[in-house]
Amino acid sequence: MNIGLIQKAAREVWGGTLAFAAGLFAFELLLGVILPAFQKEFGEMLGQFSFLQRIIAALLGTKVGTVTPATALGLLGWVHPLVLALIWAQAIVICSRFPAGEVDRGTVDVLMSLPVTRTTVFLSEAFAFVLAALFIAGTGLLGNLIGGWISGMDRPGSPRTFAWITLNLYALGLTVGGVTSLLSALCDRRGRTIGIAFGVLLVSFFLSSMSSFNALVDKLSILSLLSYYRPYQILHEGAFPFADLAVLLSISAGTWLLGWLILLRRDFRIV
Amino acid sequence: MSVIRLEAISKRYGLRLAVTAITLEVPQATMFGFLGPNGSGKTTTIRMLMGLLKPSAGTAYVLGWDCWRQSERVKAEVGYLPGDLRLPSWLTCREALRLFGRVRGRDMTRHGLDLAGQFGLELDLRVRAMSRGTRQKLGLVLALAHAPRLLILDEPTASLDPLTQETLYGLLRRAVSDGATVLFSSHTLAEVEDLCSHVAILREGRLVANASLDALRAQASRRVTVRWQSLDSANRATPANGVEWSDRSGLQWRGEVRGSAADVVRWAATQPIEDFVLEPPDLRQIFQGFYVGDHSSSVDRAARRSLGPSPQPSPWEGEGVRR
Numbered sequence: 001m002n003i004g005l006i007q008k009a010a011r012e013v014w015g016g017t018l019a020f021a022a023g024l025f026a027f028e029l030l031l032g033v034i035l036p037a038f039q040k041e042f043g044e045m046l047g048q049f050s051f052l053q054r055i056i057a058a059l060l061g062t063k064v065g066t067v068t069p070a071t072a073l074g075l076l077g078w079v080h081p082l083v084l085a086l087i088w089a090q091a092i093v094i095c096s097r098f099p100a101g102e103v104d105r106g107t108v109d110v111l112m113s114l115p116v117t118r119t120t121v122f123l124s125e126a127f128a129f130v131l132a133a134l135f136i137a138g139t140g141l142l143g144n145l146i147g148g149w150i151s152g153m154d155r156p157g158s159p160r161t162f163a164w165i166t167l168n169l170y171a172l173g174l175t176v177g178g179v180t181s182l183l184s185a186l187c188d189r190r191g192r193t194i195g196i197a198f199g200v201l202l203v204s205f206f207l208s209s210m211s212s213f214n215a216l217v218d219k220l221s222i223l224s225l226l227s228y229y230r231p232y233q234i235l236h237e238g239a240f241p242f243a244d245l246a247v248l249l250s251i252s253a254g255t256w257l258l259g260w261l262i263l264l265r266r267d268f269r270i271v
Numbered sequence: 272m273s274v275i276r277l278e279a280i281s282k283r284y285g286l287r288l289a290v291t292a293i294t295l296e297v298p299q300a301t302m303f304g305f306l307g308p309n310g311s312g313k314t315t316t317i318r319m320l321m322g323l324l325k326p327s328a329g330t331a332y333v334l335g336w337d338c339w340r341q342s343e344r345v346k347a348e349v350g351y352l353p354g355d356l357r358l359p360s361w362l363t364c365r366e367a368l369r370l371f372g373r374v375r376g377r378d379m380t381r382h383g384l385d386l387a388g389q390f391g392l393e394l395d396l397r398v399r400a401m402s403r404g405t406r407q408k409l410g411l412v413l414a415l416a417h418a419p420r421l422l423i424l425d426e427p428t429a430s431l432d433p434l435t436q437e438t439l440y441g442l443l444r445r446a447v448s449d450g451a452t453v454l455f456s457s458h459t460l461a462e463v464e465d466l467c468s469h470v471a472i473l474r475e476g477r478l479v480a481n482a483s484l485d486a487l488r489a490q491a492s493r494r495v496t497v498r499w500q501s502l503d504s505a506n507r508a509t510p511a512n513g514v515e516w517s518d519r520s521g522l523q524w525r526g527e528v529r530g531s532a533a534d535v536v537r538w539a540a541t542q543p544i545e546d547f548v549l550e551p552p553d554l555r556q557i558f559q560g561f562y563v564g565d566h567s568s569s570v571d572r573a574a575r576r577s578l579g580p581s582p583q584p585s586p587w588e589g590e591g592v593r594r
Contacts, residue, residue, distance in 0.1 A: 004373030011361065106357030110413070112323055114374045115347035268323040269284075270314070270355065 001123045002116050009128035013094050017132040020090040024083065024136060025143035031077040032147015042073055054212040060232035071235065074153070077144050078165055078231045084205070087173045090136050091129070092197045095180035098125045099263060101190040108268045122260050129177050137170040157235040165231045168241050171248040172229045176201065178255030179225075185262040188271045201225070225251070273332075274299050274421050274452040275320065280329035282315050289315045291476045292329065297454060297469070302447050304463040304484075305456040307473035308562050313456045314354050316473070317425050320454075321351055333421060347375070350414035354425035354456070356406060360399035364392050364409055368416060375417055383416035389438055403430045411439060415446070422446060422453045428462060440466060460555050472561045479561050484554070491552035493528040495535060497544055504543035511538045 035042070046053045056072050059079040077083060098121065102108035111121065141162060180197045187193045208226035211218040221227050228244040275297035282290040290312040297303045307313050318324045319331050322342025331338040333345040358367070364387050365380075372379035387394060390408040398406060407430050414422060422443070428436045443453050443466065457463050463470060464484065472480040480487075495514055499505035499522050513530020522545075528535050532549060539547045 002374055004370055004375075007373065008359075008370055012359065106355060107359055109318075109321070109323065109351070109353035110356070110358055110410070113321055113346055113349070113351040113353075114371065115343045116374060117343045120343075265325070267325055268318075 001127055002120050005114075005116065005121055005124035006128055009097075009125050012097065013128055013132055016093055017090060017135060020086050021136050021139040024086045024140045027080075027082055027086070028077050028140050028143030029147040029150075031080070032144055032149075032153065033151050035073050035076065036151045036153040039073055046072065051213075055209050057232075058209050058212045059226070060230070071232070074157075075165075075231045075235065077140075077147075078169065081205070083140065084226075087133075087136060087140075087169060088176050088198075088201050091133060091173050091176040092180045092194055094129045094132055095125075095177040096184050096190050096193040096197065098122070098184065099266070099268065100184040100187045100193040103188045103268055103271060104190040106270070112268060118263050119260065122263055126181070126256065130174070133170060133173040133177060137166050137173060140169070141166040157238070161235050161238055164234050164240055168229050168231070168234065168244060168248075171245050171252065172225060175225055175248045175252040175255070178252040178259070182255040182259040182262070185259040185266065188269060272299050273297060274334055275303075275454065276332040277316070278330045278332070280316070280319060280326050280331050282312075282319060282324060283327040289476055290319070290473075293473070293476075293478045294329075295471055295478060295481060297452060299452050300447055300450050301469050302443060302453045302455060302467045304467035304470035305454055305473070306458075306460070306463060306470055306558060306561075310475075311473040312476040313473055314425055315476075317354075317423055317454070317456065320345075320423060321349070322346065348420045350417065350419035350422045352407075352410045352414045352422075352424045352427050354429075356410040358398045358406060358409065360397065362398045363395050364412065365394040367409065367413055371413055371416070377417060379413075379416040382418060383412055386412045386415055386442070389442070390435060404432060404435070407431055408435060415442060418451075420451055422451060422455075424453065425456045426458065427455070428457065428459065436462075460558050463558075464554050472558065474561060487554055487557055488552040491554055491557050493532055493552055494548075494550040495526050495528050496548045496550075497524045497539065497542075498522055498546040499524070500543045500545045508542055509538075511535060514538075 046056070056076075056079070060072065060075055099108060102111055112118075144162070145159070176197070179200060180193065183193045183196050184190075187196075204224040204226050207217055207221040207224035211221040211224075225248070228247045230241070230244060233244075234241050273296040275295070277293050277295040279292045279294050280290060281288065281292050293312075293316060305313050305317070315324065319326050320333060320338050322338050322345065325339055334348055336344045338345050362370075364383075368380045368383035368387075372383075384394070387408075390412060392405065392408050392412065396405070398409070401409065407427070411424075411427060414424065427439060431439065440462075443455070447453055455463070455467060467484060469483050470480065470487070471478060499508070502522060505522060505524070513528060513534050514526045515529050516524055516526035518525040528549070535549060
């Protein structure tokens with residue numbers, strides 16, 4: 001790693017990271033504050049619309065019938081599409097910057113004229129992302145805790161289990177970053193990188209949220225990244241999510257490694 | 272010692288061969304012109320030198336280091352200005368010097384600020400607010416500020432005003448006199464003629480010429496123009512040895528010196544001539560000969576061919592030897 005390159009990356013990602021973090025914090029805070037007031041209506045709505053119950057149960061990582069309205073409400077802040085979208089968007093925005101973004105905006109010539117290896121640039125960029133993703137996930141947890149504290153809502157689990165859920169969410173973010181980094185190493189256009197990455201995540205989301213409606217989709221949902229992010233399991237079992245973290249971190253490490261290997265061999269062409 | 276050594280270097284993009292087996296050496300402390308029409312492979316060659324592109328075949332060396340395998344060592348000694356310079360929009364000159372110095376592990380600020388002063392750069396203006404020429408100046412400052420042993424400049428004067436161009440020429444001449452080497456890609460032939468001691472010319476990805484400018488000048492023909500005092504004196508003129516006249520009508524004769532220029536001057540001194548212009552060797556014609564591809568066998572033939580259809584500016588307005 002190179003301190004100058006880390007500073008450059010930090011200079012370029014801090015604004016976006018702060019904006020995503022502020023959005024996530026505000027949303028988690030708001031959910032924590034307002035949701036308890038709607039607990040009764042929420043329970044009735046879940047009972048009335050079984051498909052909603054199925055989708056929420058699938059996103060929480062469990063089967064229908066095991067989630068009570070109170071639990072679903074307590075965990076909604078961790079699986080809400082907006083929360084996932086913010087985490088994913090931040091990962092995609094940062095990890096598509098190098099090399100695809102640099103090639104796309106033509107700044108790669110100046111960057112790579114500096115006396116550093118491609119590996120050094122890669123590691124410096126990855127380091128900046130790992131810290132930014134940690135900051136985002138931590139901010140989400142903070143917003144959730146403060147929101148719950150303001151509303152006085154009874155939490156369905158201990159603070160430790162929520163820290164593990166945050167860790168699981170962080171690992172999901174790292175994996176999305178890894179997939180994006182791999183795509184970025186393969187592409188010359190940042191827009192294309194972002195488009196494909198979002199496509200992959202939309203398919204993931206579709207497989208997870210629809211898994212309880214169709215047997216085939218249920219079988220295929222093993223391919224979804226969201227299958228390894230199961231807040232309900234962590235809450236219910238109170239156990240550290242070793243298996244899910246192992247899968248996510250393996251995918252993450254594999255995609256980062258593959259992206260790095262491609263980066264070492266690729267040309268930086270003028271686009 | 273060769274600062275740059277290209278050994279049969281080629282680059283293929285799919286089916287298209289952008290650069291074909293270029294072998295070239297650039298000696299130390301020279302200003303080396305790298306010429307060729309658009310799409311001839313200059314930028315591709317330069318990008319292989321910078322480790323941005325991997326050669327499909329052959330090897331490029333800078334200061335003895337392999338440009339692909341040891342690119343970070345190469346880049347520590349090179350100052351590079353890309354042809355299409357793009358910089359992060361948030362950067363200012365001051366920030367860039369600090370940041371690039373930190374990446375390079377050396378203080379670039381002192382020399383960089385001095386260069387910025389010479390180019391008249393505003394230190395705290397962001398790139399997004401800079402004109403193209405100002406961005407080019409910043410690129411030059413960043414290429415020069417670490418006092419590199421090799422400067423690779425891809426069309427550096429393309430968007431610079433004449434005053435800034437002169438400042439750059441001065442800096443480059445000083446760098447060469449201090450032992451640095453400059454590889455200078457340009458479309459402006461007059462600039463290359465003025466600055467460079469050696470040139471290499473590419474066409475369609477192949478090296479078609481590699482020579483010192485003195486060698487090219489020695490092969491280039493000179494134009495001569497004579498204005499007689501009267502038609503009668505023109506008719507009474509004795510034949511000039513070594514001049515091939517292309518136009519002998521009226522009072523003004525035009526031709527090309529095929530022999531010794533000194534002989535022609537001596538001949539002119541004995542004639543009833545009102546004015547006499549002997550132009551310097553016309554390298555532009557030679558370069559153009561290489562560009563359009565009729566330089567296959569000899570420099571002289573290409574120069575002769577290209578002389579024909581070109582417009583003839585009045586020699587009395589140009590530089591030359593006057594009597």
